[in-house]
Amino acid sequence: MFLRSTLIVALLAALAVPSAAQEKIKLKTGKVVSGRATAYDADKQILSFHTEDGQDVQYKLDDLDSRSVYLVYASVIPKDNGKGQLQLANFARDAGLFEHAARRYGYAEAADPSLKPQVDSARTDLRNRAADYCLKNARAAQAKGDAKEAQKWLDIVLQRLPNSPQAAEAASLVEQNYAREANARDDALEAEHAELLQKDLKKGKERYDSMIERTRKGLTARNESQSAKEWENAIDDGEVVLKEIDKVAKKYPDDPQVQEGAERYRALTTEQMVDLHMHLASQYTTNSSFKKAMKEVNEALALDPQNPDALAQRARIEQASNEGLFHWW
Amino acid sequence: MKLGRTLALFLFCSLPLACRSSGSGSPDMEVPCTCGTPTADIEGCAHHACLSGHRNPDNPDCVCGTLSIPKQ
Numbered sequence: 001m002f003l004r005s006t007l008i009v010a011l012l013a014a015l016a017v018p019s020a021a022q023e024k025i026k027l028k029t030g031k032v033v034s035g036r037a038t039a040y041d042a043d044k045q046i047l048s049f050h051t052e053d054g055q056d057v058q059y060k061l062d063d064l065d066s067r068s069v070y071l072v073y074a075s076v077i078p079k080d081n082g083k084g085q086l087q088l089a090n091f092a093r094d095a096g097l098f099e100h101a102a103r104r105y106g107y108a109e110a111a112d113p114s115l116k117p118q119v120d121s122a123r124t125d126l127r128n129r130a131a132d133y134c135l136k137n138a139r140a141a142q143a144k145g146d147a148k149e150a151q152k153w154l155d156i157v158l159q160r161l162p163n164s165p166q167a168a169e170a171a172s173l174v175e176q177n178y179a180r181e182a183n184a185r186d187d188a189l190e191a192e193h194a195e196l197l198q199k200d201l202k203k204g205k206e207r208y209d210s211m212i213e214r215t216r217k218g219l220t221a222r223n224e225s226q227s228a229k230e231w232e233n234a235i236d237d238g239e240v241v242l243k244e245i246d247k248v249a250k251k252y253p254d255d256p257q258v259q260e261g262a263e264r265y266r267a268l269t270t271e272q273m274v275d276l277h278m279h280l281a282s283q284y285t286t287n288s289s290f291k292k293a294m295k296e297v298n299e300a301l302a303l304d305p306q307n308p309d310a311l312a313q314r315a316r317i318e319q320a321s322n323e324g325l326f327h328w329w
Numbered sequence: 330m331k332l333g334r335t336l337a338l339f340l341f342c343s344l345p346l347a348c349r350s351s352g353s354g355s356p357d358m359e360v361p362c363t364c365g366t367p368t369a370d371i372e373g374c375a376h377h378a379c380l381s382g383h384r385n386p387d388n389p390d391c392v393c394g395t396l397s398i399p400k401q
Contacts, residue, residue, distance in 0.1 A: 023396055024389040032389040037398045047398075067365070067392050071384075075395035099373035100392065130371060137367055156371060308360075312375035315360050319380040 022052060026065040033057070040076055047072055066095040082112025090122060098130040102328055131157050131166035138173065147181040158219055159282050160328060171220045178219065182212040186268055193261045200251065204244030204265070211237035211272055215279075224283055231276045238273040242266060274300045274307055281313055286328065290321040365390025 024034050025047075035051040045061040061069050070092055077084035089104030105126070109119045138153035150173075157170040186208070190197060197205050211234045218230030245262050252258040277300035284293035294317050300310040362376035362385040363369040374393060378385045384394035 022386060023384070024386065025396070026389050037396045040398045067390060071392045071396055072398075074392070075398050096370050097392065098371050099369070103373075133367075134371065152368075312360050312363075312372075315375040315377065315380055316373065 025049065025059075025068040025071070027059070027063055027068075028065055030065070037072075037075075040072060042076065067097070070095055070097060070100070079107050080111045082108045082115050085111060086115055086118060086122065089119075089126075093122070093126045093129065096133065098126060098133070099328070101126050127161060127164070128166075131161050131164055135166050135169060138170070142173075142177070147177065151178065151181075155219065155279065155282070159279070159286060162222070162224075174216065174219050178216045179212060182215070182272070183209070186265070189261060189264055189268070193257075196248065196258060196261060200248045201244060201265075204241045204248075207237040207240045207244070208265075208269060210234070211241065211269070211276075215272065215276060218276075218279065224287075228280060228283060231279050235273055235276050238269050238276070241269045245269070270303050274304050274310065277303070278309060278313065281310075281317070285313070285317055285320065288320075290317050293317050294321075362388045362391055364388050364392060 022034050023036050024032050025037075026032050033049065033051055035049050037047060038050050038056070039048040040046070041048075047059045047061065047064070049057050049059060051057055061072060064072070070088070073088050073091060077088050079085065085104050085108035089101045089108055092098075092101035092104055102123075105119050105123055108115050134153045134157045138150045138157075141147075141149035141153065154170040154174055157164070157166050158174070161167050190205075193201070214230045214234035214237065218227040218234065221227040221230060245266050249259060249262040277296045281293045281296035281300065284290070284296065294314065297310050297314045297317060300307060301314065304310065360375045360377065362374055362379060364374045364376070364379060364385065365388065373379070374385075374391070376385055376391075376393075379391065379393035382394055384396075385391040
């Protein structure tokens with residue numbers, strides 16, 4: 001009886017293993033193939049693949065999507081092969097895999113320090129291309145009317161490459177659009193609650209506007225400490241706004257219109273404060289001040305526990321703290 | 330009876346393995362795999378498998394980690 005049970009368990013375990021080992025590659029046509037790689041011929045650049053439906057297929061690297069080509073190269077070039085990692089990094093950069101490229105340049109330099117001049121030159125090119133890519137995405141988002149998305153791309157350029165020509169253009173776009181777009185977010189609320197804003201929320205509204213203005217100044221400031229100071233003051237503004245909103249909500253507990261307006265203002269203010277904590281976290285992360293960065297991300301998550309950007313950033317910071325460095329271009 | 334119990338125990342024990350790639354439990358595991366998106370191309374993906382240098386088998390656009398290619 002015991003033997004029978006053991007055999008059944010072993011059989012079930014054996015059945016479970018192949019499904020866990022399934023891998024996916026993507027062809028240039030966009031088709032996804034599942035199965036497992038069985039061999040790679042580096043001279044002929046052919047990947048042999050056993051598909052999940054039992055076929056043995058050979059793919060030339062030319063047939064694969066550039067991401068899958070990168071994956072094949074990454075699978076066969078050891079980390080300690082400096083020149084190989086440099087070539088792989090250049091391939092990743094050309095394929096638009098900027099973060100992977102940055103990581104590979106790091107591997108190349110670590111494996112062979114004599115490659116430093118070549119790596120430095122390639123990194124300069126990487127930064128330039130990455131900044132262009134961010135600006136292109138920002139302009140595309142702006143054309144679609146997605147101000148938040150546009151701002152996200154501009155922030156990356158401003159924070160990572162503050163002295164680049166692309167940062168000057170990003171700063172100019174922020175100067176032109178940020179305050180107008182941020183103020184437009186509460187236009188409808190202002191119209192609906194004009195009386196309340198004049199009477200009970202006057203101070204709150206002033207500090208809200210100050211928070212927006214300080215956020216903009218922080219984004220376009222030419223040095224990091226000035227940016228951080230503006231953002232910290234903006235967060236103080238936000239805290240005052242939230243207290244003022246709470247006061248009004250308590251004063252008119254039975255007025256549904258006031259309660260609804262308070263709720264919407266609270267959401268707007270909280271969203272802005274989350275952005276501010278994330279700006280600070282990003283700045284600290286770039287400078288490898290991981291503890292400070294983590295504190296800011298946790299503050300953001302205290303305000304919005306499910307915020308996807310904050311959750312992602314927290315995971316990245318944790319990883320960077322463990323490794324002692326942050327892979328960025 | 331004994332066989333039923335053994336099977337139930339096996340299925341219970343294999344649950345964590347089955348749920349490995351869907352991710353749940355620790356907050357970081359809730360971060361979805363964003364490989365293949367413009368943001369991930371620039372910032373990197375924060376999915377737990379990707380951060381630890383492994384490929385997310387559920388996402389064909391994931392290029393973190395490697396393929397397992399047997400050596401010739």
